[in-house]
Amino acid sequence: MTRLKPLLSIAAVAMLAACAQNKNADVSDVVATVDGHGISRNTYEQYAQGVAGKPAADLKEEERKQLLTSLVRAEVIASQAERDGIAALDETRAAMDLSRLQILQRASQQAYLKNRQPSEEELHAEYDIQVALLGKTEYRASQILLDTEDAAKKVIARLKAGANFAELAKSESKDASTRDKGGDLDWFTTSDGPLVAVVKGLKKGEFTQEPVKTQYGWHIIKVTDTRDVTPPTFDSVKERLVQLVQQKKFQAYVDGLQSKAKIDTKL
Numbered sequence: 001m002t003r004l005k006p007l008l009s010i011a012a013v014a015m016l017a018a019c020a021q022n023k024n025a026d027v028s029d030v031v032a033t034v035d036g037h038g039i040s041r042n043t044y045e046q047y048a049q050g051v052a053g054k055p056a057a058d059l060k061e062e063e064r065k066q067l068l069t070s071l072v073r074a075e076v077i078a079s080q081a082e083r084d085g086i087a088a089l090d091e092t093r094a095a096m097d098l099s100r101l102q103i104l105q106r107a108s109q110q111a112y113l114k115n116r117q118p119s120e121e122e123l124h125a126e127y128d129i130q131v132a133l134l135g136k137t138e139y140r141a142s143q144i145l146l147d148t149e150d151a152a153k154k155v156i157a158r159l160k161a162g163a164n165f166a167e168l169a170k171s172e173s174k175d176a177s178t179r180d181k182g183g184d185l186d187w188f189t190t191s192d193g194p195l196v197a198v199v200k201g202l203k204k205g206e207f208t209q210e211p212v213k214t215q216y217g218w219h220i221i222k223v224t225d226t227r228d229v230t231p232p233t234f235d236s237v238k239e240r241l242v243q244l245v246q247q248k249k250f251q252a253y254v255d256g257l258q259s260k261a262k263i264d265t266k267l
Helices: 008-020 041-052 061-083 090-113 120-134 149-160 165-172 196-200 235-260
Strands: 030-034 037-040 137-146 184-188 212-214 217-228
Touching (some): 030 041, 037 041, 120 235, 137 149, 137 196, 149 217, 196 217
Antiparallel strands (some): 030 037, 137 184, 137 217, 212 217
């Protein structure tokens, strides 16, 4: 049997639809009924698209039946939840409200952007912005991560005395993901991570003279190499640029709506 991508959120939406809408479904346009509650073909089609990523008509018969079985089970659960009073609980109502907001936000975004495809000029402008954010230099660095500042200072003292950085990383670092590689963090640009400012202040071969604190612990960083950044070609990232431009357009639209809305917060 072909496995369909499981989406709990889609199942949750299906249950919401079952509770809120299917009771009034047109009998001539239902794909199943559960205790007299009809599951509309539209709900089924939306469910198929969300779970399988394609219209029900494009699925095999076995897959369509599997989807319908899952949707019927969701209606059974929802109906029982209604009878048990679960749908009236504060936490359930809050979850349903959040699902409603997410669905409407997604639908609103799709509707707003439908006829607002980015122009080539907009995409090239966004490309220039993203390339500028990359910076001109790419860094390769290594780290030794310790639990305490005192432990990190002791390791720094050993490095100053001539100890090998990679060997100390293997024996002392608490970061399992880089320890066996001598602390190697691989290549990264100035847009990656909280340690970038520290790295930019070091020359090739230098390490931090004082430990650097992050949420993970105390870091000792050494720059092992640098190279000029080679940005990706416009064509190779065009799809991502479309997404970025559309996100900015919708964000501007939402900002405009919010500026006109009467908002009163209580927190």
